[in-house]
Amino acid sequence: MEKYGYTPDEGRYVNGMKYRRCGKSGIMLPEISLGFWHNFGDVDSFENARAMVHYAFDHGVCHFDLANNYGPAAGAAEKTLGTLMKSSLQPFRDELFISTKAGYDMWPGPYGSWCSRKNLMASLDQSLQRMNLEYVDLFYSHRYDPYTPLEETLQALVDIVRSGKALYVGISRWPKEAAQVAYSYLAERDVPCLIYQGRYNLIDREPQETGIIDQAKENGAGFIVFSPLAQGLLAGRYLDGIPADSRIAHGGHLKKEALTEERLQQIQALNCIAGRRGQTLAEMSLAWILNDERVTSVIIGSSSVGQMQKNLKALHSPAFTTEELQEIERVLNGKVKAEK
Numbered sequence: 001m002e003k004y005g006y007t008p009d010e011g012r013y014v015n016g017m018k019y020r021r022c023g024k025s026g027i028m029l030p031e032i033s034l035g036f037w038h039n040f041g042d043v044d045s046f047e048n049a050r051a052m053v054h055y056a057f058d059h060g061v062c063h064f065d066l067a068n069n070y071g072p073a074a075g076a077a078e079k080t081l082g083t084l085m086k087s088s089l090q091p092f093r094d095e096l097f098i099s100t101k102a103g104y105d106m107w108p109g110p111y112g113s114w115c116s117r118k119n120l121m122a123s124l125d126q127s128l129q130r131m132n133l134e135y136v137d138l139f140y141s142h143r144y145d146p147y148t149p150l151e152e153t154l155q156a157l158v159d160i161v162r163s164g165k166a167l168y169v170g171i172s173r174w175p176k177e178a179a180q181v182a183y184s185y186l187a188e189r190d191v192p193c194l195i196y197q198g199r200y201n202l203i204d205r206e207p208q209e210t211g212i213i214d215q216a217k218e219n220g221a222g223f224i225v226f227s228p229l230a231q232g233l234l235a236g237r238y239l240d241g242i243p244a245d246s247r248i249a250h251g252g253h254l255k256k257e258a259l260t261e262e263r264l265q266q267i268q269a270l271n272c273i274a275g276r277r278g279q280t281l282a283e284m285s286l287a288w289i290l291n292d293e294r295v296t297s298v299i300i301g302s303s304s305v306g307q308m309q310k311n312l313k314a315l316h317s318p319a320f321t322t323e324e325l326q327e328i329e330r331v332l333n334g335k336v337k338a339e340k
C-alpha cells in the first residue's frame with residue numbers, strides 16, 4: 001500500500017471549484033460533491049475508485065458522501081474510503097468534509113435498521129472503524145423511521161454530536177412534517193440541523209413541489225441534492241441504448257423500466273437544448289440544479305475519471321436564458337419533441 005505517496009494538486013482550491021455556504025452554518029461546501037453509493041464497493045476496481053477520489057480532491061471536491069450500507073457488500077464503500085485515508089488522504093483529513101448515514105438495512109436482527117438510538121449509535125461506531133476516522137463531519141438519519149419516536153432519533157443525533165463522533169447532523173428523505181420537528185428539536189438543543197439531503201433533478205422536482213427546499217432554507221439548513229443526473233438518465237448515458245457497463249445493465253437501483261419511450265424522447269429533446277448551449281446533457285442538468293441558489297451542493301455519482309472531468313465543466317456553464325428555461329419545461333411537460 002502506498003503510504004502518502006499522493007501529492008494533491010496545489011491549485012485545488014483555485015482551479016475553478018466554487019463553494020456555497022451551507023444554510024446559516026459556518027460550513028462551505030463545494031458546488032459539486034462526490035457520492036460513494038455505486039462504484040466504490042468490493043466488486044469494483046479499487047484503482048478506479050482511488051483515481052476518482054484523487055481527481056475529485058485535486059479539483060476542489062472536498063466533500064465525500066457515504067452511508068453505512070454503500071457497497072456492495074454493505075460497508076464496502078466506507079472500507080474503500082478507509083483504505084484511502086490510511087494510504088493517501090490522512091494528511092488532508094482537515095481539508096475533507098466526510099458524511100455518512102444510518103437508517104437502511106445494515107445487519108440482521110431488530111437493531112440493524114431504521115433510526116433507533118441503538119441503531120444510530122452502533123452504526124456510527126462501525127462506520128468510523130471502517131473509514132479509519134475518529135469522527136465524521138456529518139452524520140445523517142438516512143430515512144424517516146415511522147416506528148421509532150422522533151424524539152428518540154433526534155436525541156441520539158444530539159448525543160452523537162455531543163460525543164464528538166460527528167461535528168454536524170443532517171436528515172435525508174424525511175417528510176416535511178417530521179423534518180419540521182427535527183429542525184425545531186435540534187435547534188432547541190443547540191445542535192442545529194446542518195443540511196437536508198433529497199433527490200432533485202430535472203425530472204424529479206418533489207422537494208421543490210412539497211416545499212422541502214424552502215423549509216430547509218427557512219430553518220437555516222442547507223439543501224444537498226442526490227441523484228442529480230437521475231442515476232445517469234440525465235447524463236446522456238442511455239441516448240444510444242443501454243451500454244454494457246452502465247447502471248441499468250448492472251441491474252442495480254436504476255431499472256430498465258425507467259427508460260420509457262416518452263422519457264427517452266424527453267432526454268433526446270433536452271440533449272438538443274444542451275447541444276445548442278454548447279454543452280453536454282450532464283453539464284446542463286447539473287447547471288440547472290445549481291442555478292437554484294437554495295441548493296448548497298449536488299452530489300454526483302461517477303464510474304470513471306472521464307465522467308467526473310466532464311461533469312465538473314457544469315461549474316462554468318453559461319447562464320440560462322428565460323427562453324431556454326421555458327423550453328426545458330415544455331419538453332418535460334410533453335409539449336415538445338426533439339428538435340435539432
Ligand SMILES: NC(=O)c1ccc[n+]([C@@H]2O[C@H](COP(=O)([O-])OP(=O)(O)OC[C@H]3O[C@@H](n4cnc5c(N)ncnc54)[C@H](OP(=O)(O)O)[C@@H]3O)[C@@H](O)[C@H]2O)c1
Pocket residue numbers: 034035036037038065066142172173197198225226227228229230231232233235236237245246247248282299300301302303306307308310311
Ligand atoms: N440520501 C439518499 O437516500 C441517497 C440516495 C441515492 C444517492 N445518494 C447519494 O448521492 C450520490 C449520487 O447519486 P447517483 O449516483 O444516483 O448520482 P447521479 O449523478 O444522478 O448518477 C451517477 C451515474 O450517472 C452516470 N454518469 C455520470 N456522469 C456521466 C457522464 N458524464 N456521462 C455518462 N454517464 C454519466 C454514471 O452511471 P454509470 O455507472 O452507468 O456509468 C454514474 O454512476 C450517491 O453516491 C450517494 O452519495 C443518497
